[in-house]
Amino acid sequence: MDNQQLRAHILSFSLDGGPRGNQGYTRVLLQLFGYNGHGKSSFINSCKYVIHEEEFIEHAEAGERQDHGAVTTIRKAYKLTENITLVDNRGYSKENNFQRAEIYAQLGNFIPIGEEVEWKKNYSEVMDKLEDADLDPNYSDFIVPILVHSVEHILPEEEKEEMKELIENCYKMTGIVPIVVITKRERGIVKNMKEMFRSLGAKEIIAIENFTRQDHSPAQGKTEDILKILTKALECVTSSLNEERGPRAQRVQRRKFLLNYIYQADLEQEKHKWRQEEEKKEEERKEEERRREESRWWWKLLTFWKRKYNTPANA
Numbered sequence: 539m540d541n542q543q544l545r546a547h548i549l550s551f552s553l554d555g556g557p558r559g560n561q562g563y564t565r566v567l568l569q570l571f572g573y574n575g576h577g578k579s580s581f582i583n584s585c586k587y588v589i590h591e592e593e594f595i596e597h598a599e600a601g602e603r604q605d606h607g608a609v610t611t612i613r614k615a616y617k618l619t620e621n622i623t624l625v626d627n628r629g630y631s632k633e634n635n636f637q638r639a640e641i642y643a644q645l646g647n648f649i650p651i652g653e654e655v656e657w658k659k660n661y662s663e664v665m666d667k668l669e670d671a672d673l674d675p676n677y678s679d680f681i682v683p684i685l686v687h688s689v690e691h692i693l694p695e696e697e698k699e700e701m702k703e704l705i706e707n708c709y710k711m712t713g714i715v716p717i718v719v720i721t722k723r724e725r726g727i728v729k730n731m732k733e734m735f736r737s738l739g740a741k742e743i744i745a746i747e748n749f750t751r752q753d754h755s756p757a758q759g760k761t762e763d764i765l766k767i768l769t770k771a772l773e774c775v776t777s778s779l780n781e782e783r784g785p786r787a788q789r790v791q792r793r794k795f796l797l798n799y800i801y802q803a804d805l806e807q808e809k810h811k812w813r814q815e816e817e818k819k820e821e822e823r824k825e826e827e828r829r830r831e832e833s834r835w836w837w838k839l840l841t842f843w844k845r846k847y848n849t850p851a852n853a
């Protein structure tokens with residue numbers, strides 16, 4: 539298919555086309571996630587540009603912060619077509635387990651769209667947030683996760699295991715292996731990055747160059763890559779809807795996984811605190827021992843000098 543045909547296919551996509559109908563889903567939600575500054579917001583602008591616009595518009599604010607913090611902090615939805623919406627989730631840097639739980643909650647749509655995402659630090663804070671969101675549960679969004687990763691960020695060995703777990707858990711939360719979008723393709727070796735993600739369990743990996751405020755001159759190749767990602771995402775939806783999905787039962791299953799994850803994160807944090815306290819106590823005990831040893835030493839020295847100089851000369 540050429541770009542025009544791909545565009546037409548995306549614009550006319552409907553959830554009702556399969557043999558089992560839409561199974562209760564009314565829209566496709568493309569959930570973007572990934573590290574801060576890797577190009578999630580730019581990807582949204584690129585999608586809007588290639589689907590609709592004559593001119594480039596920055597719908598989602600994109601940029602870089604001096605302190606490497608997140609530019610996007612509010613979880614926002616951008617309607618792409620009648621049936622497809624993109625969600626710009628809050629990016630992360632080096633997350634702890636509670637931040638991860640919130641990423642999973644964002645991915646599974648357990649956190650309302652349109653709200654500021656503040657990373658929570660403990661069990662009760664995360665649980666409060668989830669319970670508030672559960673007042674109005676959403677069963678009708680078909681979620682396709684899209685992991686956005688810059689080719690510039692080569693993962694150190696210790697982060698690879700975490701990324702693998704993230705990909706696996708993302709599948710558990712959505713039923714779909716995330717599509718990996720490698721951004722800034724001209725700034726690194728795409729082949730190596732693709733191999734790395736494949737070794738971590740990713741199946742669909744597409745490298746792109748986003749349209750940005752600085753560079754948005756029309757380019758067939760760039761447009762095609764972005765249309766390919768959207769087409770891939772819709773293929774996932776179609777093939778998934780050929781199977782029985784059961785949105786409600788799935789949501790219950792995912793909620794269980796999430797609660798268990800938060801519980802484990804809490805246990806981990808408690809263990810970590812306990813270990814830190816034990817280490818502190820051990821340090822204090824050693825310090826006390828050292829002080830006692832020192833004072834014993836001084837006492838011995840004092841006794842020695844006393845004996846030596848207090849002894850009468852004629853004794």
Ligand SMILES: Nc1nc2c(ncn2[C@@H]2O[C@H](COP(=O)(O)OP(=O)(O)OP(=O)(O)O)[C@@H](O)[C@H]2O)c(=O)[nH]1
Nearest residue numbers: 574575576577578579580600601609610629722748
């Ligand atoms: N050259 C190039 N620059 C890009 C590309 N994608 C994004 N950028 C630039 O990278 C910077 C960060 O992009 P954003 O889209 O704001 O990244 P983000 O993932 O939304 O970041 P947060 O909201 O902070 O999590 C911006 O200056 C973009 O112009 C790309 O494919 N190529």
Ligand SMILES: [Mg+2]
Nearest residue numbers: 578579609610
């Ligand atoms: Mg952003």
